Amino acid sequence: MALNRQIAYIDLTTGDVKMKPIPIEIRKLFLGGRGLDMYLMYNHIEPGIDPLGPDNVVFVSAGILGGTLASASSRTHIGGKSPLTGFIGSANMGGFFAPELRWAGFDHIVIKGRAEKPSYLWINNGEIAIRDAGSIWGQTVHDTQQIIREELGDRDIKVLTIGLAGEKLVRFANVMTGMKDAGGRSGMGALLGSKNLKAIAVRGTMDIKIEHPEEALEYNRKIISQITSAKVSQTQGKLGTPFIWGATNTQGLIRVRNFQLNQLENADEVEPEALEELATGMAGCFGCQVHCRSKYIIPEGPYAGVYDEGPEYTSQGAFAGEPGCRSANTILVGNHLVNIYGLDNLETGSMIAWAMELYEKGILTIKDTDGLELRFGNDEALIEMVHRIAKRQGLGDILAEGPLRAAEKIGKDSIKYLIHVKGMSNLHSDERATPALALGIATGSRGADHLRSRPAIDLYHLPESVLRSIYSQPVPYDGPLSSDYHDYEGKPWQVRWQEMCYEAVDCLGICKYHTVFLGATLPSFEEWSELLYYNTGLELSPLDIWNVADRAYNIERLFNIREGMTREHDWLVDRYFDEPTKLGIPNIQGRTIDRDKFKRMIDEYYQHHGWDENGVPRPETLQKLGIENEPSHML
């Protein structure tokens, strides 16, 4: 059955491997994926440990629907204490790894200790071996996967790996799979690197028994129709996620030149349609009908002829908007480099844009950059800095430490120009005109984050009746809701709702693009309840699934509080409040976030969660969710 997959505990120091079943009681409380990983993290990571020391623990998992008949059940979650922020580390990626992991008999892998020499894990139909990684250490993300497949003699092996950035402990290194599927944000690649763990290879042929196969197939047919008929899915299938960058740049809702501007004017050559002209086709993840990933061959320059996949919104932001560049070729090259090095494109672009502003303000000099004219609009300098960060050379070594540590090393007024929350750089979007999106960025559990709670449909000007039908399920809500994205009223509930939405799909293992994230007509709690039942036999109502998400989100909050998080961390940098937007449509120009109103938003957001005025979960909240005795060490 779909619920008989195990947890494997691997100690890289001793070489011990243990396996345990997952009790059904725990399943009902946390389902799997990110939710169960958060439970495990809170139980297995001791407070105050060094994130890059052997006491940190890596968690790799599939969602409970991973590899089943549920559409887009492809997602892999990677967790641990973040080397970037010191709070929760949590990354999520598509591709084909998670289904293969389940077919090999496992849902969760818990990795402790530190290998004496570079190693990789080989998981094959219920068996786990720790192997020497001498032949792959130092190799790119793409080559590592190929070498492992050749070494083990099976081209169908799926590999999760780090690149040079992870080996060099760049604090925003990714875990990667395939050509471009990235477990980004919070530096999980550095965590693997600190353990001398280059990769995890997996192959499985153990069937997952679907509990009600005919109904599951029939229901999935309905879901596929729902997804493919959505306009947002059709747009995404043609233009990929760059369509979001295009739409928001049109209005003046993106971050340009390290948040000094909010629109890249005359951006015709880097718009999604321009990138589409360079694409050779689209590709998709396991079980997905959207196919939002472009395939491309770099057209010119030193990398001409190289094949890769992407770029996503974040690569457009990192290699066009933020550094103020207007070359599609630069986007494709930058995207390729972060793919092969295993770098977080968002953090990389943000760090370089910040350094460019420091250079233009004279805080960094040409001596600091080893002769590089690190100015906005300098494509060559931008690309060169990607190499230097991955290799930790010169200024790149400082930037590789992430926002707060780099600011401390550079000193002067450099911290004043950082755009971050909780020590993690913001998405390449500008939320000064959109308080709901700003609240999501400020309160995201892993740092500045658009993938933990962003109510993106707030930008669509949907009628209040539509908003109410979405946001009053499965928990009744009769408070204010507004179609105007400038409003502060009612938005905290939208952020709270989206948090539960994204946490829920991260537990199920389904892609966020198949939810009410970018499209109001996409599946939600009601559909997931049915999917869960037909595929696994678990009977959880939409409200039960909401409660699973709430439980996991509160565990994340408890973890962060245990590591020193306070209300002050749920806040934005001064530029949001003090420097009005300069460009874009009239609706967007001249906007800042109002400090007092924003404080009240946070109060309301805490109240919706059942947290006190400091953002600490109230005892009755934890009791209601049945987590008042955590960490309980049941697993």
Place this chain on the structure above:
Amino acid sequence: MSEETTSESVAKGRTYGAFRCLNCFERVTVPTRTKTHKCPHCGFEWRISWIAPDFPRIRGPVWDVNRRLAEEATAKEKDGRE
């Protein structure tokens, strides 16, 4: 299997052959294959791309026109506030 979910109910309001103006949020119908179009409600001018023959999308602003309109609108609003 339930009959109609919230998402399905919301989907009934979907329209084709039109886009929502990103400045004034009014729905604007455009002739097929049009490449630029001025919003009849607010005057903003957009470059249009087509996801499908009945599915237009705003590709971006006509930069110089919209910059001028935005500056005028902002100046007017500023005057009003003063």
